[in-house]
Amino acid sequence: MAVYKKSIETKDKIITTASSLFYHQGYNATTIRDIARESGLSLSRLNYHFNSKADVAGMICKEFLKNLNRELFDQIPIKTNKILRDTIHIRTWIRIFLSHNQTMNFYYELACENILSAMLIESDHQHFIEQADFLKLNLDPQTLRMYAHIFVASLVQLIRAKKEGDLTVETEAIIEMCNVLHLKLLGLGQSELYTIIAEAKVYDSRIHYHLTDLSSIHLDYH
Numbered sequence: 001m002a003v004y005k006k007s008i009e010t011k012d013k014i015i016t017t018a019s020s021l022f023y024h025q026g027y028n029a030t031t032i033r034d035i036a037r038e039s040g041l042s043l044s045r046l047n048y049h050f051n052s053k054a055d056v057a058g059m060i061c062k063e064f065l066k067n068l069n070r071e072l073f074d075q076i077p078i079k080t081n082k083i084l085r086d087t088i089h090i091r092t093w094i095r096i097f098l099s100h101n102q103t104m105n106f107y108y109e110l111a112c113e114n115i116l117s118a119m120l121i122e123s124d125h126q127h128f129i130e131q132a133d134f135l136k137l138n139l140d141p142q143t144l145r146m147y148a149h150i151f152v153a154s155l156v157q158l159i160r161a162k163k164e165g166d167l168t169v170e171t172e173a174i175i176e177m178c179n180v181l182h183l184k185l186l187g188l189g190q191s192e193l194y195t196i197i198a199e200a201k202v203y204d205s206r207i208h209y210h211l212t213d214l215s216s217i218h219l220d221y222h
Contacts, residue, residue, distance in 0.1 A: 011049050014039050015063060018056045019215040023102045027057060027109040057110060058119045063215040065123060068093060075221040076203055082134035083186070086127060087200040090182060091175050092207055094155075096217075098162060098171045106214055108163040111156050120155070124148040131186055147185040154181060 017039040021030045032053045036046040050056045069089060078085050097103040110116035125141075125148040132139045158174055161167035167174075176197065183193035203221075210218045 010041070010045075014041070014046060014049060014056060015059055015215060016213070018053075019060050019063075019213040022057065022060065022106055023213045027053075027106055027113075032056075054113070054115050057106075057115070060215045061119050062123065064217065065093070067215065067217050068096075068219075071217055071219040072207075075219060078203075082131055083183070084196055084199060086131060087179055087183070087196055088203050090178055091200055091204045092209075094175050094178055095171060095204070096209055096211070097159070098174060100211060103211065103214060104159070104163060107159050111159050116159075117152050117156050120152045121145075121148055124152050128185075135186060137187065151178075151182055151185065154178070
């Protein structure tokens with residue numbers, strides 16, 4: 001038990017250190033040796049826990065999404081409507097990385113390295129499975145995985161286009177498009193999906209965030 005606890009503590013330390021390094025100096029400018037040195041670990045010890053810098057970045061993405069979800073729904077009083085919850089989650093997440101330079105740079109660098117999609121597919125696939133179950137849709141896992149690929153591919157291309165200046169539309173338009181795509185993939189009709197988006201906007205407008213690294217987040221809801 002003590003060995004397991006020590007291993008978890010070491011992994012957490014690596015994630016916290018890497019999150020700060022990626023935040024302040026960028027993903028591409030940070031080496032795996034930088035992470036090991038700043039964590040106070042040998043390179044071999046770090047590699048025992050993570051095979052590559054990309055693996056560390058993937059865990060940071062997972063931690064951020066988990067922390068965002070916890071912060072959101074500890075404060076927002078929506079407990080049972082899975083579709084509304086996920087619509088708010090998508091809106092908040094996209095707004096953060098499109099409006100926060102360090103987060104946008106991190107996701108952009110991962111997209112350019114062709115590793116962002118793989119990091120997001122599994123969690124999005126699971127979300128689509130849960131959403132289909134909530135809506136009682138008779139859809140097989142492969143169809144839902146295809147939906148996850150469509151949504152993630154669109155999101156990754158939007159990140160690249162926005163960062164490279166090929167897309168100059170306002171952040172709100174990108175968020176709206178992502179909400180519409182997500183809800184249409186779930187088979188919601190025009191009237192129903194815009195009702196959900198309108199309700200999500202009310203909650204979204206009251207959310208304020210604070211970031212100091214790439215894995216943790218603090219939200220205020222007023």
